[in-house]
């Protein structure tokens with residue numbers, strides 16, 4: 510068998526079949542449906558005897574190309590793309606769980622995922638327990654006979670917690686649970702959770718995979734038997750990725766490796782700068798030796814990623830002043846962009862949580878999250894420096 514190509518190459522060279530025009534770059538298939546040669550082929554395709562594109566809610570060459578790339582990079586058997594990351598998260602829950610089931614979730618998790626667990630799944634009698642990722646010896650006690658799924662983010666949004674995937678993979682097998690990892694912060698370039706025993710991996714492609722703040726998208730990849738149900742759920746309920754967004758995302762993937770290397774290099778420098786700053790209480794970055802799970806991060810991630818969080822001295826008031834003082838970095842509800850982004854989770858993405866829930870998730874009032882962009886590092890640091898001075 511031919512040697513598996515390197516991730517850089519896979520992300521560039523995986524592509525839909527060329528048309529008769531022999532285009533080099535992949536064309537955009539803006540079509541809602543596809544034609545059949547005859548009634549018999551149409552029948553065979555509808556009954557899944559023959560594979561092929563029928564209707565863009567089910568599949569489309571641009572969507573398949575994008576999904577194939579993610580599957581190859583994550584080492585997944587199968588996958589399906591969605592209109593957004595949250596559509597992927599929700600479909601994964603809804604397709605695999607039923608009333609009475611229970612989910613174990615890490616306590617720092619993306620704000621909307623938190624809200625889906627609290628407000629949506631709870632209405633259908635699907636329960637959950639948040640567990641403290643620092644106290645791994647306590648996890649065993651939260652498993653019940655109806656616990657069907659473990660859902661984690663590592664690194665987590667926004668606390669940048671790291672969970673040992675080798676340990677979690679074993680724990681999940683022992684309890685016969687489906688292990689789902691939201692791999693949004695790392696991307697398949699920096700971490701492949703399936704290697705460690707994850708059954709499914711989710712991405713908000715809106716973030717690093719697009720990387721240029723243009724389109725929304727999501728994807729779930731992993732075990733084929735589980736993906737059959739998730740695919741059916743999407744086909745029936747319709748949160749499909751648009752071919753245009755799939756085309757943008759697939760193009761973006763060609764530069765993902767380069768971008769992740771640069772995001773990680775810039776973020777490490779930002780983290781090192783913050784660690785030395787006298788107005789900073791603490792800094793969290795997976796590849797800083799001061800991170801509580803530094804060794805685990807080094808073991809399971811190729812680089813530290815582009816996200817840094819820190820707690821500014823002076824709490825909420827100083828935090829808001831700091832955000833107002835920043836000149837270049839954008840105040841915007843996104844991350845993983847070429848442009849450096851700065852945000853204040855307590856008053857934005859995690860505002861729907863109670864103060865108590867926020868503290869439990871590591872979201873202190875003075876927590877500031879930085880998504881290090883691809884600008885020159887000197888310009889990024891200069892902006893932060895003047896903001897510290899101006900916000901005194």
Ligand SMILES: *Cc1c(COP(=O)(O)O)cnc(C)c1O
Pocket residue numbers: 593594595596598619621622662666691693694713714715716725726727
């Ligand atoms: C943004 C994000 C999501 C949701 O993705 P959308 O594309 O915005 O729906 C899910 N998980 C994490 C970790 C995220 O950062």
